[in-house]
Amino acid sequence: MSEVKINFYPKEPLIALVGNPNSGKTSLFNLLTGGKQKVANYAGVTVERKEGKFFLDSQKFIRILDLPGVYSLYPRSLDERITCNVLLGKAEGEKKPDLVLCILDATNLRRNLRLVLAVKRMGLPCIVVLNMIDLAKKRGIEIDVARLSAELELPVVTSIGVKSKGDENLRQMFSSMDFSKQGLKSLQLLEEESQLSRVEADNLIVQGILKRLDLDKIILDPLSDRLDRYLLHPILGPILLMVILFLVFQAVFTWASLPMDLIKEATEWLGNTIGELLPDGWVRSLIVHGVIAGAGGVIVFLPQILILFFFILILEESGYLPRAAYLLDRLMGSVGLSGRSFIPLLSSFACAIPGIMATRTISNTRDRIVTILIAPLMTCSARLPVYSLLIAAFIPNKDLWMGIGLQGFVLFILYLSGIIGALIIAWILKRFTSNKTQMHPLLMELPEYHLPGIKNILIGLWQRAIIFLNRVGGTLMVLTIGLWFLASYPAAPLGATKPSIEYSFAGMLGKLLAKVFEPIGFNWEISIALIPGMAAREVIVSALSTVYAVAGNPENASEALMPIISHQWSLATALSLLAWFVFAPQCLSTIAAVKRETGNYKVPFIMLSYLFALAYFASFVTYRLALIWGLG
Numbered sequence: 046m047s048e049v050k051i052n053f054y055p056k057e058p059l060i061a062l063v064g065n066p067n068s069g070k071t072s073l074f075n076l077l078t079g080g081k082q083k084v085a086n087y088a089g090v091t092v093e094r095k096e097g098k099f100f101l102d103s104q105k106f107i108r109i110l111d112l113p114g115v116y117s118l119y120p121r122s123l124d125e126r127i128t129c130n131v132l133l134g135k136a137e138g139e140k141k142p143d144l145v146l147c148i149l150d151a152t153n154l155r156r157n158l159r160l161v162l163a164v165k166r167m168g169l170p171c172i173v174v175l176n177m178i179d180l181a182k183k184r185g186i187e188i189d190v191a192r193l194s195a196e197l198e199l200p201v202v203t204s205i206g207v208k209s210k211g212d213e214n215l216r217q218m219f220s221s222m223d224f225s226k227q228g229l230k231s232l233q234l235l236e237e238e239s240q241l242s243r244v245e246a247d248n249l250i251v252q253g254i255l256k257r258l259d260l261d262k263i264i265l266d267p268l269s270d271r272l273d274r275y276l277l278h279p280i281l282g283p284i285l286l287m288v289i290l291f292l293v294f295q296a297v298f299t300w301a302s303l304p305m306d307l308i309k310e311a312t313e314w315l316g317n318t319i320g321e322l323l324p325d326g327w328v329r330s331l332i333v334h335g336v337i338a339g340a341g342g343v344i345v346f347l348p349q350i351l352i353l354f355f356f357i358l359i360l361e362e363s364g365y366l367p368r369a370a371y372l373l374d375r376l377m378g379s380v381g382l383s384g385r386s387f388i389p390l391l392s393s394f395a396c397a398i399p400g401i402m403a404t405r406t407i408s409n410t411r412d413r414i415v416t417i418l419i420a421p422l423m424t425c426s427a428r429l430p431v432y433s434l435l436i437a438a439f440i441p442n443k444d445l446w447m448g449i450g451l452q453g454f455v456l457f458i459l460y461l462s463g464i465i466g467a468l469i470i471a472w473i474l475k476r477f478t479s480n481k482t483q484m485h486p487l488l489m490e491l492p493e494y495h496l497p498g499i500k501n502i503l504i505g506l507w508q509r510a511i512i513f514l515n516r517v518g519g520t521l522m523v524l525t526i527g528l529w530f531l532a533s534y535p536a537a538p539l540g541a542t543k544p545s546i547e548y549s550f551a552g553m554l555g556k557l558l559a560k561v562f563e564p565i566g567f568n569w570e571i572s573i574a575l576i577p578g579m580a581a582r583e584v585i586v587s588a589l590s591t592v593y594a595v596a597g598n599p600e601n602a603s604e605a606l607m608p609i610i611s612h613q614w615s616l617a618t619a620l621s622l623l624a625w626f627v628f629a630p631q632c633l634s635t636i637a638a639v640k641r642e643t644g645n646y647k648v649p650f651i652m653l654s655y656l657f658a659l660a661y662f663a664s665f666v667t668y669r670l671a672l673i674w675g676l677g
């Protein structure tokens with residue numbers, strides 16, 4: 046039977062937001078539609094098309110599409126192709142837009158105007174939006190909007206993407222427009238020319254316009270210039286980058302301790318109170334051992350995740366991140382990657398999935414696949430609870446030097462191990478895959494420094510918290526309850542001498558698995574917890590809480606996990622488990638995302654196998670060395 050594809054296009058008018066990367070399209074999209082898409086101060090943040098609604102009145106609305114930024118309409122990478130396909134009406138399941146909003150960075154008209162000419166040439170109705178008009182004014186760039194509109198033969202409005210009523214002019218324009226097909230006049234199509242001459246011709250046209258509007262002087266931002274003299278200095282720059290990262294990890298431990306203690310006390314209190322209220326039996330065991338011990342064990346790490354993201358968001362919004370890419374370009378080049386891979390790898394510190402999606406900005410396929418393969422080695426936020434638990438239980442909280450704590454230092458080393466591992470793997474992959482394409486030098490735009498907006502940061506943190514809590518309430522809860530069941534049944538036989546969990550399904554399975562993991566120092570409790578931990582890394586924390594709660598002393602049901610493991614495990618085991626989590630692919634959604642983004646099973650299969658092998662090897666070496674040093 047052949048498949049019949051039916052495309053259903055909603056009848057509402059469709060507006061597409063098009064513009065150079067980092068010109069503020071997503072900021073405006075969020076303002077117009079009330080959306081909460083990711084905004085950050087570097088090129089290539091948006092890599093998918095996103096849809097939202099703009100309501101003209103209580104019933105009528107316009108559909109608005111946010112698109113990846115493009116420099117031209119000759120796509121080089123996957124994300125640029127998405128935009129071009131939408132404009133050409135070739136995007137799957139989407140009609141040709143009825144209107145295009147060309148979003149321009151008003152401080153850089155020279156580059157931005159070229160795209161307007163290209164869009165105009167496509168024959169789509171178009172409105173030009175001069176965004177970042179606040180920055181332009183501050184820098185003394187005065188744009189005569191009426192004259193620009195006359196020059197372009199297009200309507201022009203100004204906007205501020207970061208101010209709450211910054212989209213007012215656009216809203217007014219929408220409300221006065223007739224969105225019927227006849228109401229939107231298409232622009233005249235210019236005749237076809239060869240590509241090169243067209244680029245040259247466009248440059249001349251833009252130059253002419255700028256000259257007539259008295260805007261042909263290049264006015265740079267003096268502050269960005271001055272800051273870059275230090276932050277991009279060949280020696281000082283990398284040192285400052287290291288210091289910044291190091292301080293972030295210190296803060297993750299020191300700032301979080303108070304809120305973490307509060308959450309810990311609250312969960313213990315809740316566990317004990319509910320434990321006392323409920324009669325002894327399976328319901329009490331499920332709620333206290335399964336739900337409260339499991340979820341409480343993980344929620345306690347929320348403050349650390351938020352502190353980490355607070356810094357990441359500030360670095361993103363300020364415009365420092367692409368500078369870090371620039372600083373690390375040579376290092377990345379030495380292992381065969383371009384600085385283009387930096388932003389996707391950096392996104393992977395939040396979670397490998399958006400990182401893998403961000404590889405769409407990499408035009409070279411081999412580079413893209415290598416970046417996808419090493420993305421899971423960047424320490425994602427789901428590892429933080431695991432690292433944090435083990436560090437707090439096994440690494441003494443003492444000062445190394447001048448207020449620098451040992452715990453923060455170990456966390457820094459763990460992050461670094463992932464990065465070094467990734468660089469080594471990239472280098473090996475480069476040796477074994479033929480690379481016929483030439484290395485391209487990094488051509489990346491350095492945006493100007495902005496003061497991060499409080500609102501954007503708060504929205505970003507809020508979203509992170511929601512993602513984390515949803516995972517705790519969803520996947521984690523289901524798996525924990527499942528594990529509680531396996532750990533509680535079948536019940537121990539009469540006259541049993543050992544803890545009941547040892548007679549349960551989980552106990553039996555754990556003992557079987559322990560044979561595989563014994564050489565790297567994992568006991569059967571860890572072995573069993575690794576299985577639900579495949580769904581998501583932080584699940585191992587709740588799984589361990591549940592396993593030990595079920596196995597533990599029923600009198601003190603909600604005893605915290607930390608003191609238990611620090612008693613029962615050797616330091617060698619803890620270090621080995623840390624090494625395991627640096628490398629192991631304990632995340633099924635990442636594997637699924639790789640399959641989706643590469644379209645085949647080969648890459649996810651290679652990823653799973655090499656990561657497991659690497660993790661086992663790293664844990665084995667760590668464990669054996671620790672034993673030799675007498676840490677067993």
Ligand SMILES: Nc1nc2c(ncn2[C@@H]2O[C@H](COP(=O)(O)OP(=O)(O)OP(=O)(O)O)[C@@H](O)[C@H]2O)c(=O)[nH]1
Nearest residue numbers: 067068069070071072085089090091114177205206
């Ligand atoms: N001062 C100022 N900053 C703005 C304005 N509009 C956006 N920004 C900032 O500019 C940066 C880029 O904004 P985004 O909305 O992510 O840009 P984008 O065009 O969607 O970028 P890509 O998705 O990478 O193509 C962010 O740091 C915003 O906070 C504006 O009008 N004024």
Ligand SMILES: [Mg+2]
Nearest residue numbers: 070071090091
């Ligand atoms: Mg965007």
